[in-house]
Amino acid sequence: MNESYYGCTTCASADKVLEAFIAKLPMETSHHRVESQETKCGFGLQGVCCRLCANGPCRITPESPKGICGADSNVIVTRNLLRAVASGSGCYIHVVENTALNLKNTARIKGKLKGLGSLERLCTAFGVSGKDEWEKAEKVADAVLNDLYKPEYVKMDLVEKMAYPPRFKVWSELGILPGGAKAEVFKGVVKCSTNLNSDPVNMLLDCLRLGISTGIYGLTLTNLLNDVLLGEPELRMAPVGLRVIDPDYINIMITGHQHTMFVHLQERLTAPDITAKAQAAGAKGFRLVGCTCVGQDLQLRGAHYTDIFDGHAGNNYTSEAIIATGAIDAVLSEFNCTLPGIEPICDELKIKQICLDDVAKKANAELKPFVFNERERISDEIIDEVIAAYKERRPKVTLNLLPEHGNDNTLTGVSEVSLKKFLGGNWKPLVDLIVGGQIKGVAGVVGCSSLVAGGHDVLTVDLVRELIARDIIVLTAGCSSGGIENCGLMTPEAADMAGPNLKAVCKKLGIPPVLNFGPCLAIGRLEIVATELAEAIGIDIPQLPLVLSAAQWLEEQALADGCFGLALGLPLHLGLPPFVTGSAVAVRVLTEDMKALTGGRIIINADARESAILLEKIIQEKRQALKI
Numbered sequence: 001m002n003e004s005y006y007g008c009t010t011c012a013s014a015d016k017v018l019e020a021f022i023a024k025l026p027m028e029t030s031h032h033r034v035e036s037q038e039t040k041c042g043f044g045l046q047g048v049c050c051r052l053c054a055n056g057p058c059r060i061t062p063e064s065p066k067g068i069c070g071a072d073s074n075v076i077v078t079r080n081l082l083r084a085v086a087s088g089s090g091c092y093i094h095v096v097e098n099t100a101l102n103l104k105n106t107a108r109i110k111g112k113l114k115g116l117g118s119l120e121r122l123c124t125a126f127g128v129s130g131k132d133e134w135e136k137a138e139k140v141a142d143a144v145l146n147d148l149y150k151p152e153y154v155k156m157d158l159v160e161k162m163a164y165p166p167r168f169k170v171w172s173e174l175g176i177l178p179g180g181a182k183a184e185v186f187k188g189v190v191k192c193s194t195n196l197n198s199d200p201v202n203m204l205l206d207c208l209r210l211g212i213s214t215g216i217y218g219l220t221l222t223n224l225l226n227d228v229l230l231g232e233p234e235l236r237m238a239p240v241g242l243r244v245i246d247p248d249y250i251n252i253m254i255t256g257h258q259h260t261m262f263v264h265l266q267e268r269l270t271a272p273d274i275t276a277k278a279q280a281a282g283a284k285g286f287r288l289v290g291c292t293c294v295g296q297d298l299q300l301r302g303a304h305y306t307d308i309f310d311g312h313a314g315n316n317y318t319s320e321a322i323i324a325t326g327a328i329d330a331v332l333s334e335f336n337c338t339l340p341g342i343e344p345i346c347d348e349l350k351i352k353q354i355c356l357d358d359v360a361k362k363a364n365a366e367l368k369p370f371v372f373n374e375r376e377r378i379s380d381e382i383i384d385e386v387i388a389a390y391k392e393r394r395p396k397v398t399l400n401l402l403p404e405h406g407n408d409n410t411l412t413g414v415s416e417v418s419l420k421k422f423l424g425g426n427w428k429p430l431v432d433l434i435v436g437g438q439i440k441g442v443a444g445v446v447g448c449s450s451l452v453a454g455g456h457d458v459l460t461v462d463l464v465r466e467l468i469a470r471d472i473i474v475l476t477a478g479c480s481s482g483g484i485e486n487c488g489l490m491t492p493e494a495a496d497m498a499g500p501n502l503k504a505v506c507k508k509l510g511i512p513p514v515l516n517f518g519p520c521l522a523i524g525r526l527e528i529v530a531t532e533l534a535e536a537i538g539i540d541i542p543q544l545p546l547v548l549s550a551a552q553w554l555e556e557q558a559l560a561d562g563c564f565g566l567a568l569g570l571p572l573h574l575g576l577p578p579f580v581t582g583s584a585v586a587v588r589v590l591t592e593d594m595k596a597l598t599g600g601r602i603i604i605n606a607d608a609r610e611s612a613i614l615l616e617k618i619i620q621e622k623r624q625a626l627k628i
Contacts, residue, residue, distance in 0.1 A: 009035050012455030014462070015486050017405045018242075018314070022321055025400075027348060029320040030341045034451050046582030047077040052194045060582060069195060077583035078200035079192040081559070082207055084578075086188030088560035089210040091336060092218025093181045094359065095257050095521070097148055099225045102260040104141035105372040106229060107134040114304065117417070118227035125161050137228060144221055150180030152187045162216050164531040166540040167568060170598060171212060176205055176567070178213040185210070200585045208598070211563025219524030219564065223415075226297065226521075229260050231304040233415040233518070235422060238302055240485045241406010242318075244311030247327040247399055249287040250278050250390045251310075255319060256294045256335030257521060261356045264375040265332075265382060270307045274383055281391050286383075289328060291319050292337035293519035296481055299412050300518035313406075315449040315482030316554075317456050320345055326399040330386040333360045334370070336555070337479060349397055352389035354382055410490045414475075414515045416528040427536045434545060435628045438501045440471040441545035441619030444526045444570075445514075447561060448554030449479040453575035453606050457483030460551045460575075464489055466612030468513040471499035472619065475529070478520035480552060489514045523561055527568060537626075542569030542599030545622040547615045549573035562602075566590075569599025571618050573611055577604045 011034040013019035022031045043049040048060035050067050058067035058076075066072050071079075106113065113119060113133055122140045123129060130136035147156040155177050160168055171177050178184050188210055191197045227233075245251060252269075254262065268274055269286040278285045288305075290298045290312035298305065299312040313322045316337040322328060323345050330352040331342065338360050346353050346364070353365035361367050366385070368378055423429045433439040445464055453459040460480045467474055468489075476484055488494060495506035498513040506513050517525045534541045548570045550558055565572045580586040590602045605611040 011035070011451050012458055014455070014457040014460070014483055017402070018318060018321060018486065019456070021242075021402050021405070025321070025324050027324065027345055028341075029324075029345075030317055030339060030451060031320075031456065033341075045579060047080050047579035048073050048582035050076045050080070071198065074200040074583045074585040075198045077580050077586050078203040079197070081578065081580055081586065082188055082192040082203045084556045085207045085210050085559050085563055086185050086192070088556035088558065089181075089188070089214040089218065090185040091557050092214050092222070092560060093148060093185060095335065096144065096217045096222040096225070097182075098258055098357075099222050099260050100141045100144040100148075102372060103225050103229055104138050104145070107137035107141065110134050113137055113228055114231035115227040115229070118224055118232055122224055122228070126158065127161070140228070141225070144217065144225065148181045148217065150183065152179035152183035154179050156180060156213065158221070159212065159216055162220060164534060164541060170569070171567065174205070174208070174597060176209040176212065178209045181213040181217050184213050200583065201589060204586065204589050207563045208567045211560060211565075211567045214560040215524060215527060215564030215567070219521050219561070220527060221524070222521050223524050226259055230263060231301050233300045233413040233418050234303040235411065235413045235418050236303050237409045238299060238412045239311040239406065239408045240299075240313070240410045242313055242322060242325060242402040243404065243406045243408070244313050245289055245322070245325055245327045245401065246287060246310055247401065248284045249310075250281070250283045250285070250386060251287050251289050251328050252330045252332055252386060253289045253291050253313070253319070253322060253328045254294050254298065255292045255331060255333045255338040256357075256360060257297075257337070257519065258334045258357065259294055259297045261334045261370045262332060265379040266305065266308055268379045268383065277383070277387055281387050282394070283390065289313050289322065291322055292316050293479060293521065294334070296478075296516075296519040297521070300415070300522070301413070303413060312482065312485070314486060315457075315479035317449050317451060318482060318486070321402075323349065323351055325401050326397045327401060329390045329393065330354060332356065332382070333362060333365070335360050336557070338362065350389065350393035352386055354385070406486050407488055407491055409492065410485045410516070411492070411512055412516060414517050415522075416525050416532065419515065419529070420532075427533055431533065431536055433505060437628075438471070438505050439473050440501070440616070441547070441623070443467050443472050443474050443615060444523075444546070444548045445474050445476050445480060445484070445551065446523050446526065446548065447478045447480055447520060447550035447558045448552060449483050450552040450554045453552050457487070457552065459606065459608055460484065461487050461489070462608035463549060463551050463611055464514060465497060466608050467615065468494075468498040468502060470612060470616050471502040472616065473502060474514045475517055475526055476514060477517040477522035477526055479554075481516045481518070484514055485516060490516050520557070520561065523564070527564070530568065530570075539626070540569065540599070543622060543626065545619045545626070547571045547573065547618055549611070549615065551575040551611070553578075566594055566600035566602070567598055571601055571603060571615070573603045573605065573615060575606045575611070
């Protein structure tokens, strides 16, 4: 903890430059509030509190092992977990639904499609054709939407077409193939309501079912649909951190996950008449500043948007610092990771807040729901309001910039396609490096950023350092990537932190030992890499020398992601347990029995070095089984 100007201490951060900056801020942030929330509810941590009916809340203890209705700790814990996973899955399904609708509407007006390679890839996977790119795109969007809208008792068509066949076989045998994705969320919520399901194993299997629909639709297909509309990722070096904020421009910080919602605005901001408006107000023009996962998505495709996108500034728990610089003139939110804590800072610094999706409505923000057919009007209204805010606030606000934060040479634009292209068009070079031992294995370090488990990104960054030092290459996706990149681990110079074998590989290829695949949605891209590697070798995914870590998982969406990882059969490391430790059944199934079901399991450890040793051991066991 650090002493702060605000009169309390701030939590530690892996990013020491950011930590010092936040400690000196004259306003409260989430980093300050950690101390006042350090005492946690023991019942909540174990998941043994039930408040589903007026008889409660009931809390399970050794003296009171059952709630008033008779539900024991196993029922209460798994019911709470299923409710959380259903909620997290619903968030991702909301995103893929809007993305598919935006692709469909763009195709109908014959709008610009920037990723025709991705379109052809989806057409091949789905088995659809059309007379031109727009008919193909509409059919692809309809295929996704039709699956989302199926009832729960009708299995989705695209699961088999997108899944790795050996995994599909396992899921089919376990009876966890999902029906319509929206209906699965609905069923999950119903199933864990009062006095309904009391079978903990049955509810845990439902979590896996929700994980599959979340992973294939909310993660993998959202990425690929985004590629069609927004352009495919291209490898490049780019700046990251608060240094990307240029006060000579009118800056809009974007938060959320739904890039397609502001694509028209993004293009409009660089139009000559809009640039002239900005210049008349005293600025050089407009810039988008990346934050949270949608910032990672912008960065991923930044090669297509060099005229408007300055760079990715930071993750969810960097957002308060970003706006505290005073150089952000508006915050545009369209989904989660938009902290409530930014609102009082926005109010104090007269920063305009606009929400495009009412699921992300902030208390003091203006709601401008995105409507495709009204996008021209909405974009121009937003631009005029942001210019007005800029003219009003800039003369009154003292800037507090941090140009030394971050770096200028982070490798971005990594995807399953761009990485394979870099390797020569196939995975053989990577497979050969793994077989030869130059790369011991692969770790996917994914998911959220949090202020626990050591502090802001502390466990995540420390774990990554430990893994690369053991010659394990790291692939990242999610808010955790923001902390890792701002700490310099995605620059080519970071090769010096790797073990001798991985260091030699990185130096030869000119790459860092940590490769950033972008937003949390890009966990779906990592699944594609895993599938294609397994296919190239001729094995199932659980046999790969591949491990997952969501070291500082945060949200219900992360729990749904984790269920996808378990369904894929991967070992999943968490720094802190989900709220299930009060159930012996849940703990046993998730940490032991799951291995026999899918091949996956959860590993809990909050120490970076111990966790790396555990994950390295698993990789070594998988290597031995493959005789490499």
